Amino acid sequence: MTWYDDLMRTIIELPPDQIDALDALCRRDRISRAEAIRRAVAGYVRSVPREGADPAYGLWRARRIDGLKYQNRLRREWD
Numbered sequence: 001m002t003w004y005d006d007l008m009r010t011i012i013e014l015p016p017d018q019i020d021a022l023d024a025l026c027r028r029d030r031i032s033r034a035e036a037i038r039r040a041v042a043g044y045v046r047s048v049p050r051e052g053a054d055p056a057y058g059l060w061r062a063r064r065i066d067g068l069k070y071q072n073r074l075r076r077e078w079d
Contacts, residue, residue: 012037022036022037
């Protein structure tokens with residue numbers, strides 16, 4: 001079994017200016033139209049938040065604080 005056995009073929013319609021731009025990118029990167037479109041779809045899927053995703057997820061990722069220590073410090077205020 002190869003990586004492309006699970007691929008689904010689809011037909012898309014693009015205006016001529018997008019075809020021209022796509023062909024130029026394909027020539028530059030030496031890839032097929034199909035590969036360029038796969039990459040574009042993958043990038044789009046990564047950039048759009050998934051349905052139901054918590055907008056706060058990852059909000060603290062850049063903070064340099066241990067979450068459990070922070071939580072315990074806040075809870076000590078309740079004592």
